[in-house]
Amino acid sequence: MINPVLLIAIPLLLAFVSILYKGYRNNLLVFGALVNAGLVLTLGKGEYLIGGFKPPFGINLVLDDYAFLGLLVINGLFLLITLMSLDKIGENATVLLVALAGLNGLLLTGDLFNLFVFLEITAITAYILSASSRQYQHSFNYLVLGTLGSGLYLFGLILLYAVFGSLNMADLSLKMATADTSQLVIPSLLIFIGLGVEVKILPFNGWVRGVYGNSDSLVGPLFSAVYAGAMLLVFGRIFAQVIPLGAYLKTLLLLLGALTLIAGELAALSKTRIREILLYSSIGQSGLIVTLFLSGLVFPAVMQLFNNILSKAVLFTVAGQMADTTGTDDAEALQGAFARHKLAGVAFTIAGLSLIGMPLFYGFVSKINLLFGVFSLDNYWLPGVILLGTVIEGTYLIRLLVKLWMPGEEGLVSHESHATKAPLEIQRARVMGIVVLSAVLLVGGLMPGMIQNNLSESGRLLDETTPVYLFDLKGGQ
Amino acid sequence: MKKALAMLLLVLVGTLLFMGIYAMEGFRPYGEVDLAQRVSQAYIDKDVTGENPEVVYGISKDLETGSANLVTSIIVNYRSFDTLGEVTVLFLSALGVSILFGSFKGRLRSRYQPNFILRTGSKVVFPLILIMGVYIFIHGHLSPGGGFPGGSMIASAILLMYLADEAFRIRIEGFKMTEGIAGSLYVLLGLVGLTLAGYFLSNFLNTGTVGALFSAGIIPVVYVLVGLKVGSELTGIITDFLKGEVE
Structure with a gap:
């Protein structure tokens, strides 16, 4: 059995080595990403100790279904995005290697302080990567907000340790389950705010516009798919599986999630720059997924999360490429752009439709699953909010797709003369990458049974000694 | 408002x-x-892995962690994985600074010229600070201190030289080399533990007698690596921050 710690150790080792052999940085990065993506497939599920000390005294890695699915998608996407945008990496190969180690650590760790360390590592790589757009003020904003967020997370964790005397997730969740929930309000709120910065929850997401809005075809998909995916999975791990929330606090946080969903989608509706539309859609989707996690609908949330990040990887790659080669990503200036780039256009369209949740695509499966889940909850306003969000999302995404395929004024017959003259180029590697991703979305939509059965065959993983990590794949916790 | x-x-x-x-x-x-x-x-x-009688300084042998310094035993043994992470955090910060400042050449000059006494005095103090730094990280498992403070002292000695001597230059490549090698060795040490004992970063060496210089298994080795790494990284950060004047 392969120990999953290798997923963290190998990229880290390669990162240190890449300092010594600068000329081979990109080769080391591709090698690391390939090895990791291969290793994920051979992992044996279970609990792995670090240093040989049993939890809660030592640190453990937990590889259950939840972590395994996350690792599979995150490592796969990381490899694909790196290969797709190899020419954009520049000086950042070492940073990306450390980022890979950090992301895997986030998904694997079973210890809340260890999680903080990996949060720091991942966040710092994100700050450095965001600076590659040379918009230093936005990176600085992100740096300040992100650091404050990690600080608050740490503060919340200190309070938890002061009360319960443990940092291990499983141990803490057992102790917290029997504790008075009023003890947990402040620590869980602090941890929520800390993660909320990275997960893009409403009052804490001021950095997103500047960073996502200026991202290129490497940083855009990395942030919107890989980083966002890992951070949301961490959020789900903590708030759906470790920290129990009292009724009032839960309603408050649910409201914040729902508000993020509606505000994000409405903001996207009013934008004309493609990357801005997408980034507000990302915020909206984060709100939706956070809401699902908080409602205890873990499996629907994970499915919707994968739908979101697979789609966003395609959408942001194309949008970043448009901005890189034409200097603008305004939908008005780029109308009819897909007439000359049909393959990329098809991939973009599949991703967009899947994001809305159209039938034939994976998004439909996840949306149906999610709606069944939400309607089975004892909640009268949540389904309405989610449906409203979907309608708004459909409106602006379809409007965008029409614009990019059909040049012309809205409401008039489309005519070639309106088509963009912008010198848009999309490298073959990127086209291939996004075609692969959209094919995954298509296969997932056409054969939903295949994915679902494989997931449930992987079954329950951990033995009964750590009941907290058991969650039934079919219906949440 | x-x-x-x-x-x-x-x-x-x-x-x-x-x-x-x-x-x-x-x-x-x-x-x-x-x-x-x-x-x-x-x-x-020190009884995480099993029952253990009272720990006596200078007498107890072959404990699960041989470190006399309690804090060190947690940082570098029980929770060594976190330390590897924190070392990576510093590595990344130094890397980020060098990426941001990479295009700058030359160095900033202060308005005050260092005088003769400052220049000479610093040269006398410089080796002493270096030795103190090395002492602190070598004795990290016995007395307060360890890799991070020891490494910071080494970097502070370099900073002192920068401040005291306008002409002082270091070859940053050597420090980068130290940084990369020390980092790689830390991870490799963990991987050796994984191969020999089945757990990443496990203390696979004999832990010896509590309080002896050669005790505590891999802890002193790790601390020497961390000390060298932190020292060279902070030196790199200082050097990068002193850049700025385009010559």
Whole structure:
């Protein structure tokens, strides 16, 4: 059995080595990403100790279904995005290697302080990567907000340790389950705010516009798919599986999630720059997924999360490429752009439709699953909010797709003369990458049974000694 | 207006936090915590992996962690993985600074010229600070200190030389080399543990007698690596921050 710690150790080792052999940085990065993506497939599920000390005294890695699915998608996407945008990496190969180690650590760790360390590592790589757009003020904003967020997370964790005397997730969740929930309000709120910065929850997401809005075809998909995916999975791990929330606090946080969903989608509706539309859609989707996690609908949330990040990887790659080669990503200036780039256009369209949740695509499966889940909850306003969000999302995404395929004024017959003259180029590697991703979305939509059965065959993983990590794949916790 | 509002909000949040935390029953005042109820007691008794009689300085042998310094035993043995992470955090910060400042050449000059006494005096103190730094990280498992403070002292010696001598230059490539090698060795040490003992970063060497210089298994080795790494990284950061004047 392969120990999953290798997923963290190998990229880290390669990162240190890449300092010594600068000329081979990109080769080391591709090698690391390939090895990791291969290793994920051979992992044996279970609990792995670090240093040989049993939890809660030592640190453990937990590889259950939840972590395994996350690792599979995150490592796969990381490899694909790196290969797709190899020419954009520049000086950042070492940073990306450390980022890979950090992301895997986030998904694997079973210890809340260890999680903080990996949060720091991942966040710092994100700050450095965001600076590659040379918009230093936005990176600085992100740096300040992100650091404050990690600080608050740490503060919340200190309070938890002061009360319960443990940092291990499983141990803490057992102790917290029997504790008075009023003890947990402040620590869980602090941890929520800390993660909320990275997960893009409403009052804490001021950095997103500047960073996502200026991202290129490497940083855009990395942030919107890989980083966002890992951070949301961490959020789900903590708030759906470790920290129990009292009724009032839960309603408050649910409201914040729902508000993020509606505000994000409405903001996207009013934008004309493609990357801005997408980034507000990302915020909206984060709100939706956070809401699902908080409602205890873990499996629907994970499915919707994968739908979101697979789609966003395609959408942001194309949008970043448009901005890189034409200097603008305004939908008005780029109308009819897909007439000359049909393959990329098809991939973009599949991703967009899947994001809305159209039938034939994976998004439909996840949306149906999610709606069944939400309607089975004892909640009268949540389904309405989610449906409203979907309608708004459909409106602006379809409007965008029409614009990019059909040049012309809205409401008039489309005519070639309106088509963009912008010198848009999309490298073959990127086209291939996004075609692969959209094919995954298509296969997932056409054969939903295949994915679902494989997931449930992987079954329950951990033995009964750590009941907290058991969650039934079919219906949440 | 905006500032006043922010101020008000800050005071409000602060008060709520303060009151909320003091209302938490489980949050005990200093000294009233029952250590047996938390993980700490096992670290103190060094009996995480099994029963262990009293730990006696200079006598107890072959404990699960041979470090006489309690804090070190947690940082570099029980929770060594976190330390590897923190080392990576510093590595990344130094890397980020060097990527941002990479295009700058030359160095900033202060308005005051260092005088003869400062220049000469610093040269006398420089080796002493270096030796102190090395001493601190070599004895990290015995006395307060360790890789991070020891490494910082080494970097502070370099900073002193920069401040005292306008002409002082270092070859940054050597420090980068040290940084890369020390980092790689730390991970490799973990991988050796994985191969020999089955656990990443496990203490696979004989832990010896508590309090001896050659004891505690891989802890001193790790601390020497961390010390060298931290020293060279902070030196790199200082060098990068002193850049700026385009010559």
